[in-house]
Amino acid sequence: MTEIAKGLEGVQFTESKLTFINGSEGILLHLGIPIQEWAENSTFEELSLALLDGKLPTATELATFDAHLRENREIPHQLIDVIKAMPRGINPMQALRTAVSYLGLLDPQSEDITPEARRAISIRMIAQFSTIIAAINRAQEGQEPVAPRMDLTHAGNFLYMLTGHEPTSEQARLFDIALVLHVDHAMNASTFTAIATSSTLSDMYSCITSAIGALKGPLHGGANEAVMDMLDEVGTPDRAVEYISGKMDRKEKIMGVGHRVYKNFDPRSRVLRDYAEHVANKEGKSNYYQILETIEKTVVDRLGDKGIYPNVDFYSGTVYSDLGIRKEFFTPIFALARISGWCASVIEYSEDNRLLRPSSVYTGEKDAHYVQIQDRQ
Ligand code: ACO
Numbered sequence: 001m002t003e004i005a006k007g008l009e010g011v012q013f014t015e016s017k018l019t020f021i022n023g024s025e026g027i028l029l030h031l032g033i034p035i036q037e038w039a040e041n042s043t044f045e046e047l048s049l050a051l052l053d054g055k056l057p058t059a060t061e062l063a064t065f066d067a068h069l070r071e072n073r074e075i076p077h078q079l080i081d082v083i084k085a086m087p088r089g090i091n092p093m094q095a096l097r098t099a100v101s102y103l104g105l106l107d108p109q110s111e112d113i114t115p116e117a118r119r120a121i122s123i124r125m126i127a128q129f130s131t132i133i134a135a136i137n138r139a140q141e142g143q144e145p146v147a148p149r150m151d152l153t154h155a156g157n158f159l160y161m162l163t164g165h166e167p168t169s170e171q172a173r174l175f176d177i178a179l180v181l182h183v184d185h186a187m188n189a190s191t192f193t194a195i196a197t198s199s200t201l202s203d204m205y206s207c208i209t210s211a212i213g214a215l216k217g218p219l220h221g222g223a224n225e226a227v228m229d230m231l232d233e234v235g236t237p238d239r240a241v242e243y244i245s246g247k248m249d250r251k252e253k254i255m256g257v258g259h260r261v262y263k264n265f266d267p268r269s270r271v272l273r274d275y276a277e278h279v280a281n282k283e284g285k286s287n288y289y290q291i292l293e294t295i296e297k298t299v300v301d302r303l304g305d306k307g308i309y310p311n312v313d314f315y316s317g318t319v320y321s322d323l324g325i326r327k328e329f330f331t332p333i334f335a336l337a338r339i340s341g342w343c344a345s346v347i348e349y350s351e352d353n354r355l356l357r358p359s360s361v362y363t364g365e366k367d368a369h370y371v372q373i374q375d376r377q
Pocket of ligand 1: 218219223252254255257258259261283308312313315371
């Protein structure tokens with residue numbers, strides 16, 4: 001019998017120098033550096049460039065990259081018109097997928113798959129994702145898009161374009177850290193999807209629209225929104241134990257916990273929990289935070305020995321909520337960060353490309369014959 005690696009679990013199909021994960025010990029490294037150090041010391045801009053180039057940038061390299069991002073924040077007016085024409089109430093990930101695909105139609109370089117073109121397109125996309133997502137949010141709320149500001153950081157400018165108000169430096173930095181935590185995560189489903197598309201020598205916009213489609217699903221990027229739905233269902237902290245125990249007894253999945261790779265605490269969830277706790281201590285514990293604390297304790301007590309612990313999505317939603325971001329935009333914000341990881345991974349894989357073409361075990365009939373339609377039962 002041929003062995004099947006269901007869900008491709010444990011299958012290693014390529015090498016990468018970008019991200020290392022040790023799931024049993026809860027370790028995540030980018031370029032060998034722990035995620036906690038990136039979160040504490042770095043920025044979204046720096047980590048993005050470090051992954052694109054495979055090394056820590058010099059001050060000049062980072063300043064040049066940052067300037068390029070700022071210069072490329074504006075999006076074409078035709079794309080703004082398309083975003084405004086989208087139906088109200090749609091899933092913003094559908095809107096993002098369509099907008100990025102349309103952006104490709106407007107880019108004369110889109111079909112160029114040389115390494116230089118892939119890098120140039122990546123920088124533009126990293127910059128423009130933020131303007132696109134903010135514009136989608138505004139259009140869905142029936143408001144005019146807010147033009148980007150060149151004097152703000154990537155994170156600060158995004159919050160400004162999303163809400164129309166300049167964030168405090170603490171809010172901008174908190175959001176920056178959330179972005180840093182989500183930039184890359186080795187061979188996750190959406191990165192794999194981007195690489196699968198690029199392996200056919202397709203263009204960057206096709207790679208990224210494929211990845212957006214993969215990230216949209218609730219088992220991947222959609223989980224933090226599902227966590228907020230769960231918190232709203234629980235309602236008050238005193239109901240949390242009963243609610244979550246009932247779910248476990250019925251063998252239902254709890255959103256924001258469990259991970260294909262981590263069988264221990266996801267280190268990103270620890271960083272986010274610390275920030276959520278910091279905000280809770282400063283401003284008084286919100287209902288949400290208290291419910292999450294209780295759910296975490298119950299899950300770890302009852303499912304910890306199965307390797308089920310909170311993942312990055314467990315606390316991210318409350319952090320975003322505190323920043324005034326509505327839950328429908330949590331997954332696009334995941335994409336806002338992960339675009340850098342997708343681009344870096346596609347570029348790295350393209351250096352030694354091989355078409356991805358796995359196989360499946362055929363279990364159907366082998367001696368059937370065509371039956372005329374009128375003779376079928
Ligand atoms: N709640 C309760 N039990 C769980 C959960 C969960 N969230 N996740 C896994 N389990 C249990 C399963 O029921 C199974 O138990 P069994 O052995 O008794 O049948 C065991 O743990 C293994 O579960 P699998 O589903 O096989 O594990 P898999 O590696 O496929 O799951 C996944 C990973 C899909 C992320 C899963 O944990 C899940 O659905 N979590 C909830 C959704 C979520 O939070 N996704 C975000 C992931 S992080 C990210 O993408 C950024």
